[in-house]
Amino acid sequence: MIVLAVLLAVAAACVLGAPRLLRLRGPAVRRPRLLLVAWCTAFLTGAAAIAASVLWSVMLAIAAHAEPLDAGWLAGVLAWSALAVVGAAGALVLTRAEPLRSGREAAIRDLDLLAAACTKRVDRLGAVPVLHIRADRPIAFSSTADGGRIVVSTALADALTAGELRAVLEHERAHLAGRHDVLLRTAALNRMCLPALFGARAFDQAVHLLVELAADDAAARVCGERTLASALRRTAALEANEWAEIRAARLEQRPDASRRRARAGGGLLYKL
Amino acid sequence: MVGRRAHGQLKTTVLALLREAGEPVSARMLLERWPDAEPKPAFTTVITVLTRLQQAGAVERLDGGEARFRVRAVAGGVAAESMLAALLESADRGAALMSFAEQLDATDLDVLRRAVGGSAP
Known part of the structure; x- marks a missing residue:
């Protein structure tokens, strides 16, 4: 029973604590990647604690020779309730996930159509194919479907210098390498299952924004803050975008990457 | 994979x-x-x-x-834009794409402006 109580306490702490961990404050904006890793750890620990406590209560119930109202009987009630809750939660998640799943399938199909009809040429960034598509909208995005692809429109690629384009591509590659799509879908699913009550909307928002900032940091490490900031500014000049301007300002506020590296040591934690 | x-x-x-x-x-x-x-x-x-x-x-x-x-043949630039629009719409539903410069709504921008502004050294 004590083990069960501890497991439940850990689960409750993680479930209630994880979203609070991800508040958008100064530290989150400075260290988006660290925050995301911390959040994932809390989330996985919580999930493991919940699974372990259900298992433990079932084991207690099986091991005990139950007399009404003694500890074994209580464990039996707990075990059955826990299994019922798990079943109900599973059904809820499966039902609510349906639009997400169908949207993703439609997106994969639409991307194939676009790639078939409008691709001008295909480059590679490391192992990732980069599709240049003929389109007037300045846009770049990536999708993990089919092993990962980056798409950039000619309108954007033509407006950027080679260095700036590389920074954009590195930003997208960081999304793919970090499996940010899994985080984004988890947060979206969370919002669909738990309405505003548990701060699910704020949580989705925070994951969305931190993932972008983390990808910016990864791109800046490769191409430099200045280059990425000017890519963001130029993108915003093509199609008004305040979010891009805010991200550019965040990068411009920072000391130059080379000076930071000279200070040394600080990079270690960052590579988590 | x-x-x-x-x-x-x-x-x-x-x-x-x-x-x-x-x-x-x-x-x-x-x-x-x-x-x-x-x-x-x-x-x-x-x-x-x-x-x-x-x-x-x-x-x-x-x-x-x-x-x-x-x-399959597609006629000119208009088709490209409409295919792109269809893709962005379905991707939005399925949280399927990660954009370089996404358009955010006003409340998101408010939160951000405050968060990023507060992080100034």
């Missing part, structure tokens, strides 16, 4: 070859023109990829002695 990546690259290569050909080609002809730099897939694999692309509407099949395929 390896399988999916391989499938994605096959799709990309098949589409590139179809576009280069400029005329309807068969799966056998695609294999003959397969780039040396990439591992050559089995004939049935190419047929599978072509069939999936056909089901998606990206490729059309012309029946004859030997089935030939070509990329």
